[in-house]
Amino acid sequence: MNVAIVKYNAGNIESVKNALNRLDVDSVVSDDAEILKSADKVIFPGVGEASTAMEYLRERRLDEVIKSLTQPVLGICLGMQLLCNYSEENDTKCLGLLPYKVRLFEPDKLKVPHMGWNTISDLQGELFENVADNSYVYFVHSFYVEDGIETVATCDYSLKFSAAIQYKNFYAVQFHTEKSGEVGEKILANFLRI
């Protein structure tokens, strides 16, 4: 299998590559349109800030490349948020593949960022095959995607938000599969089997 990781100014690219190595899956990190388009699977990682990331993607026309992908794509953390319409993080217009707004957790309710291991539930679809409801996964984020009809996993942190989304060939998780122990590895392996 030929897995490509989108190369851009995001912080967890190596971690994702390491996680794939642990599953004995080779991957290539690239910002080349042809390599990304011809891959069997594409992973769109992300730790960072939305407007800087979008600017970087637009400058290199990677925004158009990502939108044009037809194979299974997995957005992780900021990668999930960037697939949405808009992010409150520095008032950023995102890729618009998912019809959602990305919102900031209200800091007066709980600590922000939402950092640590939290449970996911309402699990649906092939991403969560053989993953038990209320499994713990690792989150680090201050912004969240609202719970909506494409949501395939939810998490509760002062409110119910979307821990994972599936729309057409786009899959996305707010938590870090690459840092979520065995559960994370299973979800990543499930994605690679799609």
Next chain:
Amino acid sequence: MLAKRIIPCLDVKDGRTVKGTNFVNLRDAGDAVELGKLYSEQGADELVFLDITATNEKRKTLSALVKKIAAEINIPFTVGGGINTLEDIEILLESGADKVSINTSAVKNPQILADGAKNFGSQCIVFAVDARLVGETWKVFLNGGRVATDLEAIETVKRGVDAGAGEILLTSMNADGTKDGFEIDLTRTVSEAINVPVIASGGAGTEEHFVEAFEKGKADAGLAASIFHFQEISIPHLKNYLKDRNIAVRI
């Protein structure tokens, strides 16, 4: 529900753990990667590697170690020790560390927290503060507790958070090594004063101490070293104990 985190801390020198461990089932108890992996398998939620090497070759050794850890371990880990510049942060994060812990240099110059947060996000910038009770005031100490300052601990923590720290690693020098329990009042005061997670450190001796840190101290995570290394407390047992006390933990 967001789980309370249990974090073993490993002191590393020249790429190997020091202070010793008591694990008979490890091929090489001094190997930082192997020990980290064992803790990860036992259910540790995160790992902290504290580098105490003091050589010029340090940065190279440390980044090589961080790369090895990142390749093997599937939970988040923090690296700290002697981080002075933005470049130090960058090297460690690029090698695969999820967070860096900054102590002395951040107390002296909080701008490094601001620069780190701006460049890499506040989620990976941990501000480590060592506090000791002097009279009736918690004061900040530097260089692993050897150097006193006149800075008040809680104000220093707040300044660090304002600058951009995304998490606080709070060590009580009074409690550290005593095994008499975490410094509950200090932990709670800090946790209530700021809106980022607080890791309580120093003093863990029993499982009940972790209950106190979470329930009374309002800590988000509990860090310990020797009790784990010498198997006085096992992580699976600790987590079951916490679960029985209705504390959310990942099992």
